[in-house]
Amino acid sequence: MKCQLDCRNCQTIALSVFATLKAAELSELNQYKLSMEVKKGEVIFSENSVPGGFYCVHQGKVKLYNIAETGDIQIIRLATDGDILGYRSLLANEAYQSTAETISDSVICFIPKDALLNLLAKNLDFSLKIMESFAHELDQARKKSLDILFKSSKERLAEAIVLLRETFGVDSRGFIQVKLTRLEIAAITGMVHETVVRILAEWEKDGILELDKKLIRILDPIRLMKLTKIED
Numbered sequence: 001m002k003c004q005l006d007c008r009n010c011q012t013i014a015l016s017v018f019a020t021l022k023a024a025e026l027s028e029l030n031q032y033k034l035s036m037e038v039k040k041g042e043v044i045f046s047e048n049s050v051p052g053g054f055y056c057v058h059q060g061k062v063k064l065y066n067i068a069e070t071g072d073i074q075i076i077r078l079a080t081d082g083d084i085l086g087y088r089s090l091l092a093n094e095a096y097q098s099t100a101e102t103i104s105d106s107v108i109c110f111i112p113k114d115a116l117l118n119l120l121a122k123n124l125d126f127s128l129k130i131m132e133s134f135a136h137e138l139d140q141a142r143k144k145s146l147d148i149l150f151k152s153s154k155e156r157l158a159e160a161i162v163l164l165r166e167t168f169g170v171d172s173r174g175f176i177q178v179k180l181t182r183l184e185i186a187a188i189t190g191m192v193h194e195t196v197v198r199i200l201a202e203w204e205k206d207g208i209l210e211l212d213k214k215l216i217r218i219l220d221p222i223r224l225m226k227l228t229k230i231e232d
Contacts, residue, residue, distance in 0.1 A: 003107060005035040005058060012058050015082025017133060020125035032115040038108050044100040045086055051096055053112040054087040060106020061168070061178055064098040065187065075187040076141065078103075078178070080168060088134060090116065103178070148190040156189045157199055158227035161209070161216060170217070179214035 007030040013019055021029065035058065038044065044055060047066060062079040076098055079085055089096045090113055102108075120127045147156055161176070168178040182200070186193045200216075203209045208224055210217040218224055 001037045003035050003037050005033075005107070005109065006030055007033065010058065012056075012082050016056055017084060017126060017129040018056070020123060020129050021119065022123070025119060025123060025126075029111065029115060029119065032112055034110045036108055036110070038102050038106045040102050040105050042102050044102065044108055045096050047097065047099045048095045051086055051090045051113070053110050054090050054116060055085040055100070056109045056111065057081055057083045057085065058107040058109050060102060060108070061104040062100050062106065062108075063103050063184065064100050066098050073183075073187045074190065075184060076144075077137070078164075078167060078188070084133065087116070087130065088137070091130075103180070103184075144190075153189070153191050153195050154199055154227055156191065157185070157196065158224050160185065160189050161218065162224060162228055164216070165218060173217065175210075175212065175215040175217045181214060 007013065007018070007026045008023065013021075013026070018026070018029065033056075038060070044062065045051070057079050059081055062083075062085065063075050064077040064079065064085065065073050065075045067073055079100075085100050086096055120130065147159070151159075164178060164180075165176050168176055171177050180188075182196050183193050185191075185200075186196045189196070200209065200211060203224075204211050206223075208218070208220045208227075210219055
């Protein structure tokens, strides 16, 4: 469903690559972008489809994933307010390399390819921000591949929970503000579903976490951080 958003007074702009745009450029962007309300579980774009533009998450949560030949899903990234989606494939003139699906009711903005190329040509700071996002995503993908090869299941799961808290924050009760099934957590960490269920239950029993259906609260952040082996 389409909705009306004005880039010139959008509060999410400050969280995104568009924070570098000048007033006139925001006005131009506003003319071309399309905003829409997207229900939880809807696909924004599909793997191997041809991009006509890219997307910005105004509000909500999105998972980007690939489906293996076995039918297993691997979640390669989670996105939230201010994050951009699909721009790498657009700039490379390739089909989308993943599927983007909402995991909460969301508001998503679509920016056509010509509008993006025009902004890249006009604004060096914007171009650098796009390059920074590109480099960060590549580094995260490299790190994730190494983690699957060299880290134990407990290390990967602990690190994923810490990163979920950093990405989405916590609610007034201290629960991480994203609802993920055990299958989705397994798809993020490259683990077997049963292993995720077993370790989470073990950590709840040990007082490290509190579980409430799809919600997770970290009760003992020091013990959880020790399990991650993340460098200071």
